[in-house]
Amino acid sequence: MLVEYVFIHYFRSYNKQIVINMKRHYKSILLASTFALSALLLSQGIWIRNSMVQRDYNRDADFQNCFNHSITNLINELMGKSEDNSPFKIEPLDSVPGNPELENAPNVIHMGKPTASENASRLIEAALILLHIEQGDFRLTRLDSMINICSVGRIDKVISSNLMLFNSDNRMLDSVRYESPYAKYQLSKLYSAERSVTSLDKSYIIRAEYRIAESNDLQNMGVATMVSLLASIAIILVLFYLLYILKRRHSQMQYMERSFHGAIHDLKSPLAYVYFSISALEEEELDMRKREALLLTADKVSFLTGKINRILQSGRNFKEIWKERKTKFFLFDIVEQVEAEIQAMFPEKEIHFQNDFDAELSIMAPPDLLEAVLRILFENAVKYNSTQPVVTTRSRREGDTIIIEIEDNGYGIRNDKLRKLFRPYYTTDNKNGTGIGLYYAKSIINAHSGKISVKSVVEKGSTFIITLPNV
């Protein structure tokens, strides 16, 4: 009976509790991991975007440099055919467009306003460009190959190019075009640069529009990010699926609980019928002994119903049960009953129960809970004992408290084990003990602010002492 009570209480309420807790914890884990993954992806995305902006800017600057250098190199070449024996050399002007998005970009050199000498060299360069254009030997094809050399060296593959020369009327004088056959299959970006040269009466514009293939590293990074995004989504989906399973398990548990309740509840109807019929029979019976027997039978039926009700309510905590089911009863009645049950449990033992207390001593408590505690203590007293156990129960009222002492002449408990005795799942007897009984007893007593303690002498026996507020 103890096993049933303990089992049902622990198994049902425990399992339910575990599933509910798991569900709650699981939800927060799910939310946290979803949050962490999206934060990670977001920061990665921001970083990649920033890198791309930075790279685009750098490439733009590179292309401008390449363009300017190529023009300068072409002029140098035209004047001396080689850089070494030219009469003078023009240093290329770095013109870098400003980018409001990247104010402090480290890779960008701001030239600021050209100084006087730079201004002069620029004027000279412009004049030379003008001169060569006028002479007709400012070859766009040469310029194109120069741009190609420097841009392929510093940037990537050129997919298409369009180099044009305009006059002041915006009329195209010359142009060089190139289109790669693989243009369509490449991720590319259009770069453009222009240089205008003006003299008093003439002005020309050299414009370059180059489409250059993008390098793959950042794209790869982007792809990696996409992959991790997908992976994250997959993980989150799996987590949600698990949550769903957990939820279903929870509702299954609830369903099982309900059908369990229903099945147990159904046991009560026939019992109500039996009880009612016995009461009617008893009423008609004249033989007093038979009447008493019928009453006893009715008592047993009522006891069964009570048991069923306790099973149905076993998921509830002890504090509530104390509050609701507390009634006044004689300790003697319960002790006597439990003693009879224990004797029946150990037919091979010759148990001697001594009840050293007033039979009129009454207690305020839920009878079934106190019964459970006594059963646990009596059972231990007899189980861990010789074949002739002597179990003495003493009880007295001290003001508003009831003290119950249960002494046995059993094996006793070693001092170092006494402290752990009331812990859950602690047992000195791994074969027959579950380690739940005393913990259960303690929980019941503690629920009513009572105390349970133990004194023990090895080979002499133990005494369990319950102190219970009798209110």
Add this chain to the structure above:
Amino acid sequence: MYKLMNMKKYKIKVLLVDDDVLLGNAITRELDERGYEITFLNSVYGVDEAIHRLSPDVLVLDVEIGKENGIALAYDLYAGNPSLPILFISSHHEEKLKEESLLFAGAVAYLDKPFSVNLLSAHIDRFAHKRIGISPANNKLLQKVGNGLLDLKNRALLTESGNIKELRPMEFNILKKLVAHFADFVSREDILYAAWEGQSDYYNDQSLNNYIRRLRILLEENTNLEIHTSRGMGYKLNERSN
């Protein structure tokens, strides 16, 4: 006298609604034998109509009839027949449900299953008499016990607060004996004789002690009486001196 005669002829009309057919039939049979006019319905359909047709003195209603909620039903019935006493019977032992049924549905009492014939008829009698207008003073079957009443017909103790406590036959016999000799000592032999109705072969001292103890608790919790024990003199019932 007229009233008493009237009461004897008058059959208390009971309407029982319970989906447990087995129990319902048993109740019907027993109450019928005891002189009640009882009608048993095993579903909620037609309850209202039955009330109007039969105008019962007491409605005995199962709280959970099939899928219907007896309390909700009772609320409607109560609204339609505010003077009809409703006695709930239920195998649900939840306090909340009881409070709800008593507070919101105007039920007059709540009886837990399983219950005995006596306890049921004691409840029915009490509320039917109240409704018919028979006062306890005019009822020969009720005997004053301190501030409570002893229901001689149904072997029950009616407390001042309106609770009805069932007594075992021996307890009832002992109490009756003690009441008859109120404030006087009754010898243990006389008590034994009364308890076992003179069947001396079955006298049992241990059982007698148990019955006396039970009675003590019952009286202490429900009345202003107490049982006094005196060695050699026997037992005495008297008012508690606080």
